[in-house]
């Protein structure tokens with residue numbers, strides 16, 4: 201298991217092409233498997249999570265040819281999947297298990313799907329409940345967790361209001377809706393990312409979106425497509441964080457996904473003083489993309505709560521890590537969902553940042569990081585380097601790395617290879633953007 205040592209200081213500058221968006225890659229892979237013919241996907245995410253989705257598709261009898269970020273998937277139509285003799289393994293990926301559960305519920309065979317120890321701790325009732333309402337027979341030894349045994353069969357359309365804002369659950373229901381008898385309607389009172397709706401349309405499904413509800417008609421003939429995945433904004437955000445922590449930084453990020461259900465993080469950063477600009481915004485394959493530039497600027501700080509939370513759920517760890525670099529700090533509420541992500545993100549982050557000397561308060565639904573209150577807007581965070589443990593959680597590892605850039609002294613991040621779950625090249629990219637002026641040393645800790 202690799203440890204990463206981050207030395208502070210310097211600046212980041214340069215141009216970055218982001219790897220493909222993880223959320224969109226999952227959806228394109230699943231829909232390509234259900235389409236009638238071969239799809240080609242470019243800039244497919246190199247994230248381990250998306251490799252898990254591809255592997256699950258292979259287990260279900262779909263030919264997948266992945267050459268780097270260019271993936272060819274030979275779809276066999278809605279009824280072309282084959283039963284897997286072995287358990288299907290979603291590894292660390294919540295999106296994979298939840299979205300595939302919707303597909304598996306509509307098959308004529310039984311599947312068992314599970315994941316790694318982190319995924320087996322995460323709540324699945326939120327997806328099992330609506331699928332059961334659609335007629336699915338899903339069993340699990342521990343009512344709410346993977347492994348799930350999904351006995352596929354006849355499904356009926358439902359009209360379902362999401363009790364927890366979750367794009368993964370919404371997506372599972374919409375995918376099951378492809379197989380249902382009748383119309384399926386999902387209602388959400390808090391907006392979540394809409395990549396599934398957009399991707400379903402790209403592949404030819406009949407999806408309508410009206411205000412707070414999505415309707416899908418069953419049994420479309422999905423058409424194979426040639427698609428390019430936009431760059432991953434949720435990965436870009438960690439590089440943006442580096443630029444905001446390190447004075448004299450300036451970055452240009454190309455072809456970043458700018459879907460409005462994902463860009464709330466940029467609005468928030470701009471509202472607290474970040475110098476961020478968007479250019480060349482255009483629509484491609486139903487998704488907005490564009491170039492994002494960021495320059496270092498003093499940050500005031502601010503608070504996040506309510507409906508904002510769902511739209512920047514994956515960025516909250518990085519925003520919290522910026523707290524000590526803002527004048528007034530960052531306060532987050534209504535984010536109890538963070539406790540059931542790859543780790544308990546509130547606790548893991550609070551522990552790591554506390555070890556680095558941050559002053560913070562933890563709440564059941566969030567946390568508050570004190571700012572530097574210098575009033576001068578300089579990044580005098582007073583953090584100090586420490587040994588930190590992200591508990592195998594990719595986004596916590598990257599958030600702590602951002603904080604480490606502005607600390608005094610080196611920070612050692614345990615099991616840093618976990619960044620591969622979403623952004624395998626994170627440390628390399630960061631190093632390149634720092635122009636090699638600050639040394640980062642990887643140490644192999646063979647005994648862990």
Ligand code: S3P
Pocket residue numbers: 222223224294295365366367368369371393513514
């Ligand atoms: C995702 C939705 C979010 C997010 C996750 C990816 C998706 O999860 O945190 O990283 O691709 O739909 P929830 O749906 O559980 O909120």
